[in-house]
Amino acid sequence: MQHIKNLKRYTPEELFLGENVIYLQDDNGIDWYAAQKLFSPDTVKLAYDESGIICAINSDVSMLWPIGLSVIELNPTKLPKRCLANGEWVFDGKKVSQRIYSAEERMASAEARKNELLASAGKAVAPLQDAVDLDMATEAEKALLADWKKYRVTVNRLDMSAPEINWPVVPGL
Numbered sequence: 573m574q575h576i577k578n579l580k581r582y583t584p585e586e587l588f589l590g591e592n593v594i595y596l597q598d599d600n601g602i603d604w605y606a607a608q609k610l611f612s613p614d615t616v617k618l619a620y621d622e623s624g625i626i627c628a629i630n631s632d633v634s635m636l637w638p639i640g641l642s643v644i645e646l647n648p649t650k651l652p653k654r655c656l657a658n659g660e661w662v663f664d665g666k667k668v669s670q671r672i673y674s675a676e677e678r679m680a681s682a683e684a685r686k687n688e689l690l691a692s693a694g695k696a697v698a699p700l701q702d703a704v705d706l707d708m709a710t711e712a713e714k715a716l717l718a719d720w721k722k723y724r725v726t727v728n729r730l731d732m733s734a735p736e737i738n739w740p741v742v743p744g745l
Contacts, residue, residue, distance in 0.1 A: 574611050577642040578622075579604055596639055608633045615645035624662040625671065629655065675733070682732040689739070693724045696743070719743035 579596040587593070589605060596604035611617060611633040619628040619638040628636050629651075636643060644663065655661045655668055662671045673681070700717035703709035709717070726740045 573615065573645050573647075574607065575642070575644045576602060576604070576607050576638075579638045579641060579643070581639060594639070598642075604638070611645050614648075616648045616651050617643055617645050618651075618663055618668070619643050619657075620663045624664055625659055626655070626657050626661045626663055626668070627659075629657045678735075679732050682730075682737055685739075686727060686730060686732060689727050689742075690724060692742075693720055693727065696720050697724065716744060 576598045578599045580598075582595055582597045584595050584597075584603065587595075589595070598604070598607070613631075616629060616631050617633045617636060618626050619636050619641040620626045620643075621641055627641055628638070630636055631648075633643070633645070646668070651668055652661070652670075660671050661668055697717065697720045700709065700713050700720065703713050704717060720743050723740055723743050730737055730739070
């Protein structure tokens with residue numbers, strides 16, 4: 573099983589694939605294009621970053637572009653069935669497992685979601701508030717505006733450091 577680590581851009585002495593090609597080599601000076609021939613067609617190839625986070629998965633090694641990454645091939649039976657290259661899986665040097673997020677990563681993710689929800693709520697509130705301000709709102713619109721405002725306040729008050737966040741239900745759903 574091949575394991576090519578830390579592929580970086582380089583310029584070979586002989587440009588064997590031409591001038592308009594980006595060449596990569598690993599920590600041992602092995603060229604990426606030459607290394608591809610060493611991989612078995614019956615394995616699954618994983619490209620992962622310095623933290624072990626899986627960035628790409630393919631059975632065809634030539635479909636990977638692993639600049640700044642490492643590539644390992646595994647027996648397909650060693651890859652969990654639900655494994656995707658979505659940032660939620662890691663390779664620890666021996667096996668693939670689901671990623672365990674740090675408290676800081678969970679908090680950053682929660683903050684990002686909070687900001688998305690508040691932005692979405694702001695877009696929903698604006699036309700409803702306009703209707704109220706112009707004395708054109710129906711009773712249903714007034715009620716929906718109140719629901720959206722309560723939702724925004726609730727989202728804004730959530731504790732992003734909590735291990736489990738109970739996100740409020742979006743109004744109107």
